[in-house]
Amino acid sequence: MTTIIEIKNLQVTFPDDGGPVHAVRGVDLTLNQGETLALVGESGSGKSVTTHALLNILPKDAQVSADKLQFNGQDLLGLSQRDINQIRGSKISLIFQDPLSALNPTMRIGKQIGEALRFHAHVRGTALKQAVHAEIEAVGLPDPQLIARKYPHELSGGQRQRVMIAIALIAHPQVLIADEPTTALDVTLQAKIIALIKAQKQQRDLSIIFITHDLGVVANIADRVAIMYAGQIVEVGTAEEIFYNPQHPYTWGLLDSVPDPDSQRETLFTLPGNPPDPHEELVGDAFAPRNPYALAIDFQEEPPLTQVSTTHFVRSWLLDPQAPAYEPPASIRERWAIYQQDQREVPTHG
């Protein structure tokens, strides 16, 4: 498996009148060739800041440090702004949550889609026009010539998001970072945009980081899932491990807050409390005050990362060999039962 992006111990702090804001507190993350990695957590957990650090698009006053921040084995932290600009848009592209504010209201759609190709590949004239029209078609928009002449406000929300995808993909990047690309859309449109991203991934052999606060959204697209809380990854695993063998109480809460059409539950679970103030210096486990399963040690010491399988890692004291026995919520026990059943059904060789 080829690693495309490797992040080790990423820390990002912003200066602020109320004291430094600790947005990212030691993130380790890898993206492998051809996979979709979902980065999931509540608002403010540091998902966007993590990927913006990668692309060097944080505000100038951000303090960024990392033991490793690499793209295809190349160190991104040491690169000049010019070299980073070459990578951004052509090798790594970003789709933002809100196309209306990301698009230029005064520029025709066609010109905006063509920009990356003009800038990175110096394509001009008829070739550029043809490439733009082909890209508009590829993202499922009708009548490319008409769409290219329109301005952003003349399109619907779903059409604008397709335009954002065309802008991100036209220069044939290796990596697509999709930051909450469906949040502003209704459920039907969400499903269509996810299907489009999935299809484009397959056609173009993309690797994707898909950012969302909603675990339900990524069930159909993610190969692996990383759960982020208060600037740290608290659990990471394959989609199957996160959905059916989750080990961190925060992941349990996120799973329980996803609407389940088959469930008998009448009201949806909402995680009690709020994430910690990012100004705070944290002691122990950042999730402890909201965690009904917290142990005394959670309020004193940061939990170590425990390996559950070759692909599954969890940052929780519950997995310590000395932790007392505990029983997760019934909804999670049901998931575990399905997982164990699936494991038994996997044929063993040898």
Ligand SMILES: Nc1ncnc2c1ncn2[C@@H]1O[C@H](COP(=O)(O)OP(=O)(O)OP(=O)(O)O)[C@@H](O)[C@H]1O
């Ligand atoms: N320029 C900035 N100056 C100060 N604090 C910032 C800045 N950008 C982000 N932050 C803070 O960093 C923390 C992480 O923000 P980030 O945008 O990465 O969260 P997120 O998980 O992507 O959530 P959301 O879905 O709301 O964007 C938040 O507390 C946020 O307020």
